[in-house]
Amino acid sequence: MATPSTLCCAILLFLFPLQFMATTTPSCPGDCEPIDADDNDRFHFAQNLEFLEAEFFLHGALGKGLDAFEPELAKGGPPPIGGRRANLDYLTRRIIEEFGYQEIGHNREIVRRTGGIPRPLIDISSQNFAKLFDKAAGYNLGPPFDPYEDPIKYMLAVYAIPYVGLNGYVGTTPCLKRFSSKQLVAGLLGVEAGQDAVTREWLYKKGDEKVEPYDITVVEFTNMISGLRNELGKCGIKDEGLIVPKELGAENRTTSNVLSADPNSLSYPRTPQEILRIVYSTGNENRPGGFFPKGGNGRIAREYLYNDQLRGL
Numbered sequence: 001m002a003t004p005s006t007l008c009c010a011i012l013l014f015l016f017p018l019q020f021m022a023t024t025t026p027s028c029p030g031d032c033e034p035i036d037a038d039d040n041d042r043f044h045f046a047q048n049l050e051f052l053e054a055e056f057f058l059h060g061a062l063g064k065g066l067d068a069f070e071p072e073l074a075k076g077g078p079p080p081i082g083g084r085r086a087n088l089d090y091l092t093r094r095i096i097e098e099f100g101y102q103e104i105g106h107n108r109e110i111v112r113r114t115g116g117i118p119r120p121l122i123d124i125s126s127q128n129f130a131k132l133f134d135k136a137a138g139y140n141l142g143p144p145f146d147p148y149e150d151p152i153k154y155m156l157a158v159y160a161i162p163y164v165g166l167n168g169y170v171g172t173t174p175c176l177k178r179f180s181s182k183q184l185v186a187g188l189l190g191v192e193a194g195q196d197a198v199t200r201e202w203l204y205k206k207g208d209e210k211v212e213p214y215d216i217t218v219v220e221f222t223n224m225i226s227g228l229r230n231e232l233g234k235c236g237i238k239d240e241g242l243i244v245p246k247e248l249g250a251e252n253r254t255t256s257n258v259l260s261a262d263p264n265s266l267s268y269p270r271t272p273q274e275i276l277r278i279v280y281s282t283g284n285e286n287r288p289g290g291f292f293p294k295g296g297n298g299r300i301a302r303e304y305l306y307n308d309q310l311r312g313l
Contacts, residue, residue, distance in 0.1 A: 048279075062100065167238060223242075288305065
């Protein structure tokens with residue numbers, strides 16, 4: 001039979017690792033700071049971006065979206081607006097087709113592990129991209145920008161999407177509680193980063209080319225898009241084009257910027273608020289628009305809309 005002193009030691013030995021874990025668990029770094037949410041909510045928020053990428057890539061490469069492959073993943077959500085097959089060369093089409101299949105896998109795994117969310121209404125029409133590129137340029141482009149017209153325009157449109165999802169995964173990782181969640185986000189982040197790197201390298205090779213019919217080069221367009229996302233996100237520089245001043249290049253030694261990263265060459269994090277401001281194209285996480293005309297789905301995105309409605313009561 002255990003003595004009182006033996007029991008006391010056993011309890012202390014049990015409690016010590018718990019106390020150690022509590023004090024060494026990384027704190028979640030709040031308007032530019034992460035929000036309080038559980039792991040499933042965070043993946044449900046990210047799935048809005050995964051839906052957007054899946055629909056844009058699949059439609060661009062194949063002329064059909066998620067409903068043609070695994071419609072059950074949409075959970076009854078409405079089909080996207082305006083998606084169509086892009087005029088792509090063979091190599092670019094193969095790249096984008098692969099990206100599309102990868103996004104099917106991402107959505108499937110999020111649904112399998114967390115239950116998932118219904119697909120929100122997504123606008124990938126040429127008209128929506130035209131508004132986005134007008135805003136980036138600071139004036140109305142003529143004729144309106146159409147991402148489905150040729151490979152360069154399509155890849156510039158791609159430049160506008162996966163990087164934001166990458167930022168979201170970097171930002172949410174320190175806030176995750178379960179090991180299985182960290183394992184999942186590592187797998188998702190690796191592929192999102194790869195997609196962004198492939199896109200940036202593709203565009204970098206054509207950096208000095210003029211994007212017809214505009215008197216604007218590929219590099220200039222990337223700088224405009226990145227500048228707009230920084231402006232909409234409202235949390236400083238977390239986005240950089242393909243050519244930067246040397247003081248923003250890797251180790252302040254190069255102007256090339258094939259990968260966007262901070263002064264220590266680490267990926268930039270973004271919070272859900274920042275991401276909503278960017279993908280809504282409104283600079284306001286409470287006001288939907290852009291790629292999500294009726295807002296994103298899941299508790300995080302819907303609470304921002306709900307709280308804004310309450311303020312109007």
